[in-house]
Amino acid sequence: MKFTSRVWKFADNINTDLILPNVAFYLTPEEQLEYVFRANRPGWVELVQPGDILIGGKNFGMGSSRPAARNLKNLGLACLVADSINGLFYRNCVNFAFPAMDCSGVEDLFEEGDTAEIDFDSGSIRNVSTGKTTSGRKIPPQLLAIVDAGGIFSLLEKEGAIAPKS
Amino acid sequence: MGMTIVEKILASKGGRDVVRPGDIVTVEVDTTILFDNNFMPANWRDIVKVRDPERIVVVLDHRVPAPNAMAAAAHVTARAFAAKFGIKRVHDVGYDQGISHQLVADLGYGIPGTVLVCSDSHTCSAGVFNCLARGVGGPDVFYSAIKGETWFRCGETVRYQLTGKLPRAVTTKDAFLQIAGKHGAHATMNVEYGGPGIAGLSINARKTLTTMSAELSAEFATFEPDEVLIDWVRRRSRREFEPVYPDSDARYLDVREVDLGALEPLVAYPDTVVQNSKPVREAAGVKIDQAYIGSCANGTLDDLELAAQVVSGRRVASGVRFLVVPASQLVYREALKSGAMEKLVDAGAVIGPPTCGACGGGHMGVIGPGEVCITATTRNFKGRMGDPSSKVYMGSPATVAASALTGYITDPREFLN
Numbered sequence A: 001m002k003f004t005s006r007v008w009k010f011a012d013n014i015n016t017d018l019i020l021p022n023v024a025f026y027l028t029p030e031e032q033l034e035y036v037f038r039a040n041r042p043g044w045v046e047l048v049q050p051g052d053i054l055i056g057g058k059n060f061g062m063g064s065s066r067p068a069a070r071n072l073k074n075l076g077l078a079c080l081v082a083d084s085i086n087g088l089f090y091r092n093c094v095n096f097a098f099p100a101m102d103c104s105g106v107e108d109l110f111e112e113g114d115t116a117e118i119d120f121d122s123g124s125i126r127n128v129s130t131g132k133t134t135s136g137r138k139i140p141p142q143l144l145a146i147v148d149a150g151g152i153f154s155l156l157e158k159e160g161a162i163a164p165k166s
Numbered sequence B: 001m002g003m004t005i006v007e008k009i010l011a012s013k014g015g016r017d018v019v020r021p022g023d024i025v026t027v028e029v030d031t032t033i034l035f036d037n038n039f040m041p042a043n044w045r046d047i048v049k050v051r052d053p054e055r056i057v058v059v060l061d062h063r064v065p066a067p068n069a070m071a072a073a074a075h076v077t078a079r080a081f082a083a084k085f086g087i088k089r090v091h092d093v094g095y096d097q098g099i100s101h102q103l104v105a106d107l108g109y110g111i112p113g114t115v116l117v118c119s120d121s122h123t124c125s126a127g128v129f130n131c132l133a134r135g136v137g138g139p140d141v142f143y144s145a146i147k148g149e150t151w152f153r154c155g156e157t158v159r160y161q162l163t164g165k166l167p168r169a170v171t172t173k174d175a176f177l178q179i180a181g182k183h184g185a186h187a188t189m190n191v192e193y194g195g196p197g198i199a200g201l202s203i204n205a206r207k208t209l210t211t212m213s214a215e216l217s218a219e220f221a222t223f224e225p226d227e228v229l230i231d232w233v234r235r236r237s238r239r240e241f242e243p244v245y246p247d248s249d250a251r252y253l254d255v256r257e258v259d260l261g262a263l264e265p266l267v268a269y270p271d272t273v274v275q276n277s278k279p280v281r282e283a284a285g286v287k288i289d290q291a292y293i294g295s296c297a298n299g300t301l302d303d304l305e306l307a308a309q310v311v312s313g314r315r316v317a318s319g320v321r322f323l324v325v326p327a328s329q330l331v332y333r334e335a336l337k338s339g340a341m342e343k344l345v346d347a348g349a350v351i352g353p354p355t356c357g358a359c360g361g362g363h364m365g366v367i368g369p370g371e372v373c374i375t376a377t378t379r380n381f382k383g384r385m386g387d388p389s390s391k392v393y394m395g396s397p398a399t400v401a402a403s404a405l406t407g408y409i410t411d412p413r414e415f416l417n
Ligand code: SF4
Pocket: B062, B099, B120, B122, B294, B295, B296, B297, B355, B356, B357, B359, B360, B377, B378
């Protein structure tokens, strides 16, 4: 799993209320996308291109367990690399098959708009614009298997434990 | 080398002799709680089979009674799910209504040494019962309900050694704000509370600490067991259990003492909980529009009685909306019997039915543009309780009640001597 694309940078302590505010709970997953980062970065969703990469600071995804990772995936983002990823948010990234990796100090490697190359198999992270590299904490094999399978719902669906999405 | 409480339960539930930080462990899940958000159309997937209906609890709490047709539809889905699998522990609008984390305490669902999951981040609340409880993702609870197991990554543990006795008008919410203010986030770490100071704390008071540990971004929060805890569980559950004590040579990332006797009322300033606490006296004078007491952190009988004591015989300031939401119908009934409700209502409080309500910005007390709320709930993120331009300060129920009386953020010691 390897991605190369433009970088969007976010600060420390990005919480899930910012990614999926309560007002959007009643909407379909597609409609919810309009509300992503509306409180802290209005207009951003219009600028994101499929395949773009998020670079975050410390404790990315802190807060509630709402399916905020699903929104990042549905926006078309390729993956997330953050200085540290909140434990609960990390579970949701795995569960919704949104590749995510912790990498201490990653925010110092990139400026917004740089091009990043992220290799989830080796854990290597490269700033294509500057040539600088570092490496992150790889996803453990058990969890990578869930991501590869398309997330928990795909897994359960294949087993016949949940009904296919109507 | 010994193990901490979290490591020991992970080992016993994962069928291993030893668990160390960094290990990924698959464990048996004793209790899976599904709540109304899981049944919302955007989140729900029709479950074909479950592992064991006896291990599942269904709770309608975030949006009850239903504020709109879509919430009502989620409730319809929830009831049908419970009926389909013959789930007995169903908490609908009515006698046993309440916020899931409060019901876990009221009804003895939190059992020492067991594993409990729910896709609400404050599930760590149940850690007060010396069990492994944490918020997981929505898909995780489907998986646990269907398979009866889940995975956890074991983190390092920080131990908070509580000593001393809380001064008057100071609560464990202030103790939490002290910890969060000083030590910040505990991402990827567990927290374990213990020490001689816990003897003087009720289960309700302790539960505020484990519940609020979600705001530390902790993985698991637990309490060392004692007689108070064992007695609480025995009186509410017939299940056999083995309390889990940390090994004397357990390895902690850090052991930090908190002297409860040295604390004063604190408040978290708007937009973030961690590293944002100040003494209430420094915030004194900030004008408020709303004061809110409730949630899984501060909607217990202790909290309502403390607030009642502050407002007893007094009147809420004009222009201030004082909302009080007991965390469960059981708490509500107890507060009626104890007289706390009467004092609150006489002072001008509006009592809401047990629900998450405005704590999560869902309904019943949501705040508008530019408004200021002081709250005894769990979170003060930007836009959490309503409009993104509103401001939420967070303090103890005593601080919130005192502020409701004056219309400005107020040190509760002015009213409790
Ligand atoms: S009361 Fe608030 S913090 Fe607790 S479960 Fe409900 S919304 Fe979450």
